[in-house]
Amino acid sequence: MQIKIINRSSNPMPEYATPLSAGMDLRANLAEPVVLKPFERRLIPTGLFLELPAGYEAQIRPRSGLALKKGITVLNTPGTIDADYRGEVGVILVNLSDCEVTIEHGERICQMVIARHEHCEVVEAETLSETERGAGGFGHSGLK
Numbered sequence: 001m002q003i004k005i006i007n008r009s010s011n012p013m014p015e016y017a018t019p020l021s022a023g024m025d026l027r028a029n030l031a032e033p034v035v036l037k038p039f040e041r042r043l044i045p046t047g048l049f050l051e052l053p054a055g056y057e058a059q060i061r062p063r064s065g066l067a068l069k070k071g072i073t074v075l076n077t078p079g080t081i082d083a084d085y086r087g088e089v090g091v092i093l094v095n096l097s098d099c100e101v102t103i104e105h106g107e108r109i110c111q112m113v114i115a116r117h118e119h120c121e122v123v124e125a126e127t128l129s130e131t132e133r134g135a136g137g138f139g140h141s142g143l144k
Contacts, residue, residue, distance in 0.1 A: 001053065003114065008088075009047025011106050023061060023111030026091065030105040036095035041075050043090045044109055052083040052114070059113040060091055066109070071097025074110050081112075 007013055009029035016024050028034070029047035036042060050058060060079035066072040075092040091110045095101050103109065 001056075001114070003053070003056075003058075004051035006049040007047060008049070011047065014048065014112060021111075023059075023113040025063070025108040026060070026089065026110050026112050028091075028103050028105055028107050028109050030103065033105070034103045036072070036093065036101045036103065038095055038098050038100070041092055041094040042103075044093050044103060046089045046091060046109075048089045049086060050081060050089060051086070052081070054083050055116055055118075056083055057081060057115055057117055058089075059115055060089070061111050061113060063108060063111055070101045071095060072101055072103075072109075078113070 005013060009027070011027040011029060014024035014026055026046050026048065029045045034042055034044065052058060058081035060074055060081065061077055062073040072093055072095055075094045079092065081089060089112075093103065093109060
C-alpha cells in the first residue's frame with residue numbers, strides 16, 4: 001500500500017526503524033526547542049500532511065524510549081488521523097515526569113501506525129444476547 005505524504009519540514013520522510021517495525025517514527029518540526037514543564041501538554045507540529053486510502057486510519061502512538069527515559073507520552077493514545085483529514089499532523093505530547101523536558105527540532109516524538117478499520121451499521125435493540133461475563137467490567141476476572 002502507498003500513502004501520499006507532503007513533507008513541509010526539513011526532517012526526513014517518516015520511515016520504519018527496522019524491517020519488522022509496526023510504526024514509522026515522526027519528528028518534531030520546530031522553529032525553536034519546546035520546553036515541557038512537569039504535567040504540561042503541548043501540540044507539537046510535524047510538518048506532515050497525509051492522504052490515506054478509504055478504510056484506513058493513521059494511529060499516533062508514544063515512543064517507548066521517550067516514555068521510559070523522559071516521561072513523555074502522547075496524550076490521546078492512540079490519536080487517530082482519519083482518511084479525509086488533510087491538515088498538518090500535530091502530536092499532543094505530555095510530560096508525566098517531575099522535571100522539565102526539552103523537545104528539539106527533528107527529534108523523534110511518536111510513531112505512526114497505519115491500520116485498517118471497518119464501518120458498521122448501528123441497529124437499535126431492546127435486549128442483548130447473554131454471555132458468561134455479562135456486565136462484569138473492570139477487574140471482573142480477579143487478581144490472578
